[in-house]
Amino acid sequence: MTKENATTWAPPPEETGELFSWFRQMREAGPVLQEDPTGIWHIFGYPEVAAVLSDHQHFSNDFSGLAPAPEELAFFVQGNFAAMDPPQHRKIRGLVTQVFTPKFSAKMEARIRTITRELMDGMKASSSVDVHNQLSFPMPVMTIAEVIGVPGTDVPLFKQWTDVLLSIGGEGDIGQPSDEAVQAITPTMRELNEYLRAHVRRKRDVASDDLISLLTNVEVDGSRLSDEEIVGFVALLLITGQGTTLTIGNALLCLDQDPQAKAALRADYSSIPGAVEEVIRYRSQAARTGRLCVEDATIGGATIPRNGIVTVWLAAANRDPRQFADPDTFDFRRSPNQHLALGHGIHFCLGASLARTQARVVLEELFERTTSFQIDKERTSWLDPRSVIGPKEMSLFVEWR
Numbered sequence: 346m347t348k349e350n351a352t353t354w355a356p357p358p359e360e361t362g363e364l365f366s367w368f369r370q371m372r373e374a375g376p377v378l379q380e381d382p383t384g385i386w387h388i389f390g391y392p393e394v395a396a397v398l399s400d401h402q403h404f405s406n407d408f409s410g411l412a413p414a415p416e417e418l419a420f421f422v423q424g425n426f427a428a429m430d431p432p433q434h435r436k437i438r439g440l441v442t443q444v445f446t447p448k449f450s451a452k453m454e455a456r457i458r459t460i461t462r463e464l465m466d467g468m469k470a471s472s473s474v475d476v477h478n479q480l481s482f483p484m485p486v487m488t489i490a491e492v493i494g495v496p497g498t499d500v501p502l503f504k505q506w507t508d509v510l511l512s513i514g515g516e517g518d519i520g521q522p523s524d525e526a527v528q529a530i531t532p533t534m535r536e537l538n539e540y541l542r543a544h545v546r547r548k549r550d551v552a553s554d555d556l557i558s559l560l561t562n563v564e565v566d567g568s569r570l571s572d573e574e575i576v577g578f579v580a581l582l583l584i585t586g587q588g589t590t591l592t593i594g595n596a597l598l599c600l601d602q603d604p605q606a607k608a609a610l611r612a613d614y615s616s617i618p619g620a621v622e623e624v625i626r627y628r629s630q631a632a633r634t635g636r637l638c639v640e641d642a643t644i645g646g647a648t649i650p651r652n653g654i655v656t657v658w659l660a661a662a663n664r665d666p667r668q669f670a671d672p673d674t675f676d677f678r679r680s681p682n683q684h685l686a687l688g689h690g691i692h693f694c695l696g697a698s699l700a701r702t703q704a705r706v707v708l709e710e711l712f713e714r715t716t717s718f719q720i721d722k723e724r725t726s727w728l729d730p731r732s733v734i735g736p737k738e739m740s741l742f743v744e745w746r
Contacts, residue, residue: 360727361730361734364730368389368660368664371387371658372389372661375389375647376388376389376393376645376665377390377644377645377646378647379647385654386638386654386656387656388657389661390665390667391663391685392645392665392668393662394658394689397636397655398692400642401692402640403642404638405637405638405639406692411637438695444492444556445695445698446698447698449699450702453699456488456491457484458706458710460487461706461707462710464480464484465710468480468743469714471743472743473721473740473741473742474740474743475724476597476740477736477737477739477740478504478738481590481594481707482500482590483504484589485587485589485700486504486583486587487500489587490583492555492556492582492586493557494544494548494553494555494556494557494558495541495557495583502540503583506536506537507584509533511733512529537580537583538576541580541583544557545560545572545576545579546572561575588630588631588696589703591734591736592621593708594735594739595628595734596620596624597739598736599620599624599627599628600620601719601720609677614709614712616677617708618705619679619680619682621701621704622679622684623675624704625684626669627675628735629659629663629684629685630686631660631734632658632659632660633656633657633659634656634657635654635655635656636655636657637653637654638650638651639652660730662684687700713746715743715745716746717743717744718741719742720739721741721742724740725739725740726738
């Protein structure tokens with residue numbers, strides 16, 4: 346196996362541990378490897394991943410130059426700043442940086458806690474609870490829905506759409522979705538488009554104190570955003586804003602596997618923020634992301650040519666022993682913990698502060714309201730970790746106070 350010609354794509358793993366073992370093998374072979382026969386470049390090392398994520402001049406998020414977006418996905422691309430490069434990225438992202446700030450998360454904490462308590466009140470009648478569908482999914486969705494300006498009561502719709510979108514992953518090209526994937530998600534994307542477009546048009550007529558209303562009135566370079574741009578932007582926030590669901594599920598798994606850590610956090614809530622950060626590193630919810638090399642670039646001793654497709658393995662970088670001591674150990678006291686799970690550079694996760702607050706509040710309330718909890722493995726399943734690391738479904742055995 347060489348850096349220039351390596352078969353690097355992982356076989357379908359039966360569990361996340363198999364993928365992490367593959368990461369170790371790949372890092373030992375080289376932090377930058379090229380897949381045979383596709384020619385896709387895979388980045389596994391921490392400094393190499395950080396270098397790619399921070400270099401938007403050589404590594405672009407915009408894959409539209411390779412092939413135009415399928416018609417069914419075109420609306421999503423127009424406002425999706427995560428798939429843009431400067432200066433367009435800077436303009437659109439700048440519209441909401443005033444909203445997603447640590448100060449905003451602190452302001453939202455009371456509402457997050459209220460929603461969490463109300464959802465837990467509905468769970469207390471049973472000692473076996475579907476924590477995924479009763480708490481970890483609806484809580485962040487209801488929160489982000491209020492920010493955006495769509496009804497939190499539409500959680501079942503969001504769940505239906507998200508299940509379809511998250512089912513597309515695993516093996517495949519990181520840049521353009523396959524024809525099969527497009528066909529599978531087209532009805533869902535069409536429904537989401539029509540749903541959000543109706544809300545945008547309604548807010549243009551009657552504005553309120555929410556993000557959609559803000560976007561309908563803002564100007565970029567003297568022109569207003571189109572309905573399609575706002576729909577794409579809001580769809581991105583609605584979908585990625587549910588990432589806290591995965592963090593909560595991953596946290597419950599980490600604590601289930603480490604009873605000493607669980608006991609320590611139950612005794613001292615002040616350690617929970619550090620534990621959340623370690624969960625995000627240890628089980629990075631986005632296993633990978635993609636970039637397009639727009640100019641020849643040298644990373645980790647390998648030269649990636651122009652138009653080279655790059656798969657950036659965030660979850661591998663976050664277990665690189667060059668950056669983290671004993672990286673395969675869950676250490677809720679780990680400090681410093683400068684992981685890359687939430688991105689790096691201009692594409693750092695916009696809602697990171699909000700997500701951390703949500704996960705922390707859920708753990709605090711769960712400890713406060715229970716004497717014990719553990720995962721029901723028979724009623725828990727996982728998404729394909731080559732794409733997204735986290736639960737598809739999760740249930741708990743709970744002893745309530």
